Amino acid sequence: MPILSANGVTHLYNKGTPSQSKAIYDINVDIEEGELVGIIGHTGSGKSTLVQHFNGLLKPENGQIIVDGKDIWKDKKSTREARFKVGLCFQYPEYQLFEETVYKDISFGPKNMGLKEEEIHKRVLLAAEYVGLKKELLEKSPFDLSGGEKRRAAIAGVIAMQPKVLILDEPTAGLDPKGRDRILEMIKSYRERTGSTVLLVSHSMEDVAKIATKVLVMNKGQVEMYGTVDEVYSHSVELRNIGLNVPQVSKVFEILKSNGMNLGSAYTVEKAAEIILSKGGASV
Amino acid sequence: MIKDITIGQYFNGNSLLHRLDARMKIILTVIFIVSIFLCQNFWSLGLMLLFTLVTVTISRVPLKMVFKSIKPIAIIVVFTSLLNIFYIKGGTPVVDWKFIHITSNGLFTALFMALRIICLVVVSSMLTYTTTPTMLTDAIEKLLSPLKVFKVPVSTLAMMMTLALRFIPTLVDEIDRITNAQKARGANLDDGNFMQRIKALVPIIVPLFVSSIRRAIELADAMDCRCYTGGPGRTRMKQMKFCLRDFATLFVMVLFVAGIVVLNMYFGAVLVK
Incomplete structure (x- = not known):
C-alpha cells in the first residue's frame, strides 16, 4: 500500500473570479514508503501547489489525498493528523523562525502535537543531530545563526515532528554550493537512518539526480512523467521540450555519443568520472 | 479577510476618469464631498445620486468591485440610520407608541445620511480605482507643495x-x-x-x-x-500636465455644485425646523 497517494486531484486558483485557472489538474500519483522522490518542473508547473495538498494546507476541488490509507479530508481530525504525518518544509524556511532560542523553535511542532516534555526533549535533540546542528547552538537565538544554520534549524523544526513523509520545498534555494551539498547529504542520511519517505521539490536536475530514487516531472499542472531516475532522465528530448535541462554531464555524454563515442549515460559528475576512469585506459 | 482590503486597489482601464490628471481628481473628489453635505431636499439629493451613477458608469469599473467598496461600511450606514430614526425630533410624528417616537425629520435625516455616506465612499473609491497609487502620491505631493514654505518635508x-x-x-x-x-x-x-x-x-x-x-x-x-x-530638486519622469479634459470636467463639477445650490434655494429644505 502506498504511504501517500493523490487520486484525480484538481485545484483551482482564484475560484469564482474571472481569473480562475487550473493550478493542478487530475493528478494521480502513488508514493511508496521509503522512497526519495524528486519533484521537478518549471516555475509555475504546480509543484508547490501539489505538495501543499499532501498535508492538507490546500483542499482539492476534486479528488482525494490518501495518507497512510486514510482520506485526509474525511473529518477535521484526519486533516490535523495529516499535518503531523506529512511534514512540509517551505521554501526559505528560515523566515518562519520566531522563538527566543533554537531549542524552543524546534520544539514548536512537537508541542503542537501535545507530546510530553521528555518526549519533546528527546525529539529536539535527535532532530538537531539529524541536521547537524551543534548542541551549543540550541540555546542561542535563531536570529544569531548564520544563513545555512538557520535553514537547518528550520528543517529540524519539521523533522522533530517525526513525520512519516517529509516534504522539502526547494531546500537548497539561495545557498552556496557547499551549503547545498551539505543539505542534500543531510537529506540522504536522514532517509537512510529513519527509513522515512522524502519528497524533494526542486528545479535542479543535478540535485535530484544526486539523491533521488524516483522522479516526478510536473508540467502545466499535470504529471508529465513518473519513474526511476534512469527512466525519466533518458527522455532528454521530452524534458527539454517542457523547458527542463538534463544535467550538464549528461549533455556532454550525449555530444560524445553523437560524435561516435558511446560511454552510456551518467547524470552526476561522480558517476561520469567513474565511467570515464573505467574506460579511460582502453579507448585512448 | 485580509484580501478584502480595497485601499490602494487599482482597476486597470483607459476611461476618461483614468486619463484625468490625478491632482484634478483629488480636487474634484474634495469638492464633491463638500457638496454632498449641501443637499437639503430630494431634488438636490437626486442630482447627487445621478452624478454618482454617471461617475461610476464613465469609470467602467465593474459594479461588483464598487459593491465591494461599500461592503465594509454597511454596518456604519445601518447604525447611523437607526440612531437618526429614533433620536431626531421635529416634523410630523409618524409613529408614536409608548417609548418609540419616530418623526418625519428622523426618517428623512436617516435616508439622507445613508445615501450621503454611500455616495461619499463610492466616489472616493472611484478615485483609488482609477488612479495608480504612485500617481496618487505624486498628486498629493504636488498639491501639498505650498506647505514647503512652512518647512514641512x-x-x-x-x-x-x-x-x-x-x-x-x-x-x-x-x-x-x-x-x-x-x-x-x-x-x-x-x-x-x-x-x-x-x-x-x-x-x-x-x-x-x-x-x-x-x-x-x-x-x-x-x-x-x-x-x-x-528632498527638493527631484524631478519626475512623468510630468503632470493639466489639459483640456481636466478643465472641462472641472467646469462640469462647477455646474453640478451650482445645480445643487439652485435646487436647494428653489425647493427649500425638507427638514422642518
Missing part, C-alpha cells in the same frame, strides 16, 4: 506613502506564507478562546516584523545605491 512624506502603499500586497503575501509554514508545524489558529487566539498569532507576527525590518534595510540600501537623496 512634503516630498519625504510622499515617498513614505508611496513605499507604504507599494508594500501592502507584499506583506499580504508574506503573512500568507508564514501562516502556511506555521500551520504545517501544527499551529492552531482557528480554535480556542480569545487569549489563545492572540497567543497563536505570535509565531506569525514575530517573523513578519523580522522580515519587514530586513526588507526596509535592503530597500534603504538599494535607494542609497541609486543615489537617492530625496
Whole structure:
C-alpha cells in the first residue's frame, strides 16, 4: 500500500473570479514508503501547489489525498493528523523562525502535537543531530545563526515532528554550493537512518539526480512523467521540450555519443568520472 | 479577510476618469464631498445620486468591485440610520407608541445620511480605482507643495506613502506564507478562546516584523545605491500636465455644485425646523 497517494486531484486558483485557472489538474500519483522522490518542473508547473495538498494546507476541488490509507479530508481530525504525518518544509524556511532560542523553535511542532516534555526533549535533540546542528547552538537565538544554520534549524523544526513523509520545498534555494551539498547529504542520511519517505521539490536536475530514487516531472499542472531516475532522465528530448535541462554531464555524454563515442549515460559528475576512469585506459 | 482590503486597489482601464490628471481628481473628489453635505431636499439629493451613477458608469469599473467598496461600511450606514430614526425630533410624528417616537425629520435625516455616506465612499473609491497609487502620491505631493514654505518635508512624506502603499500586497503575501509554514508545524489558529487566539498569532507576527525590518534595510540600501537623496530638486519622469479634459470636467463639477445650490434655494429644505 502506498504511504501517500493523490487520486484525480484538481485545484483551482482564484475560484469564482474571472481569473480562475487550473493550478493542478487530475493528478494521480502513488508514493511508496521509503522512497526519495524528486519533484521537478518549471516555475509555475504546480509543484508547490501539489505538495501543499499532501498535508492538507490546500483542499482539492476534486479528488482525494490518501495518507497512510486514510482520506485526509474525511473529518477535521484526519486533516490535523495529516499535518503531523506529512511534514512540509517551505521554501526559505528560515523566515518562519520566531522563538527566543533554537531549542524552543524546534520544539514548536512537537508541542503542537501535545507530546510530553521528555518526549519533546528527546525529539529536539535527535532532530538537531539529524541536521547537524551543534548542541551549543540550541540555546542561542535563531536570529544569531548564520544563513545555512538557520535553514537547518528550520528543517529540524519539521523533522522533530517525526513525520512519516517529509516534504522539502526547494531546500537548497539561495545557498552556496557547499551549503547545498551539505543539505542534500543531510537529506540522504536522514532517509537512510529513519527509513522515512522524502519528497524533494526542486528545479535542479543535478540535485535530484544526486539523491533521488524516483522522479516526478510536473508540467502545466499535470504529471508529465513518473519513474526511476534512469527512466525519466533518458527522455532528454521530452524534458527539454517542457523547458527542463538534463544535467550538464549528461549533455556532454550525449555530444560524445553523437560524435561516435558511446560511454552510456551518467547524470552526476561522480558517476561520469567513474565511467570515464573505467574506460579511460582502453579507448585512448 | 485580509484580501478584502480595497485601499490602494487599482482597476486597470483607459476611461476618461483614468486619463484625468490625478491632482484634478483629488480636487474634484474634495469638492464633491463638500457638496454632498449641501443637499437639503430630494431634488438636490437626486442630482447627487445621478452624478454618482454617471461617475461610476464613465469609470467602467465593474459594479461588483464598487459593491465591494461599500461592503465594509454597511454596518456604519445601518447604525447611523437607526440612531437618526429614533433620536431626531421635529416634523410630523409618524409613529408614536409608548417609548418609540419616530418623526418625519428622523426618517428623512436617516435616508439622507445613508445615501450621503454611500455616495461619499463610492466616489472616493472611484478615485483609488482609477488612479495608480504612485500617481496618487505624486498628486498629493504636488498639491501639498505650498506647505514647503512652512518647512514641512512634503516630498519625504510622499515617498513614505508611496513605499507604504507599494508594500501592502507584499506583506499580504508574506503573512500568507508564514501562516502556511506555521500551520504545517501544527499551529492552531482557528480554535480556542480569545487569549489563545492572540497567543497563536505570535509565531506569525514575530517573523513578519523580522522580515519587514530586513526588507526596509535592503530597500534603504538599494535607494542609497541609486543615489537617492530625496528632498527638493527631484524631478519626475512623468510630468503632470493639466489639459483640456481636466478643465472641462472641472467646469462640469462647477455646474453640478451650482445645480445643487439652485435646487436647494428653489425647493427649500425638507427638514422642518
